[in-house]
Amino acid sequence: MDVEEVEEVEEVTEEEEEEDNSGEEMDEDSDVVADADKISIVGSHGDATAMTFCFKEEDHTLGNSLRHVINKNPNVDFCGYSIPHPSVNEMNIRIQTTDKTTAVDALKTGLSNLYDIVAHIRQAYVDDLAKKEYVEFEEIA
Secondary structure (H helix, E strand, C coil): CCHHHHHCCECCCHHHHHHHHCCCCCCCCCCCECCCCCEEEECCCCCCCEEEEEEECCCHHHHHHHHHHHHCCCCEEEEEEECCCCCCCEEEEEEEECCCCCHHHHHHHHHHHHHHHHHHHHHHHHHHHHCCCCCCCCCCC
């Protein structure tokens, strides 16, 4: 996920969130919303603790980072991702959880935690850059 895409994540009110959900399970208190066209659930929804999600127009950058963050959750038994084919611009992520949480909640928590990490890194970069403690080089053509 690029920095521009991270900035596009919007905070919405509960009323706007209910309109955007289009039938998918989301908590009313969630402040990070993904576009319904960006994420879909693959396969049947019979077991809420084991689901596969398909992210459109994403690759290893988001897949590996999100897998790592989700696996840190103690209520997650398994999380893995795959790119179905190099010419297909999508990424699948499989999440299996304990009975204490659902796969949807684990995904939302993982996305929120990853967002917080990226925001912290970005702020640390901006703060360090503002110190102007770097050397500028002339570019030789």
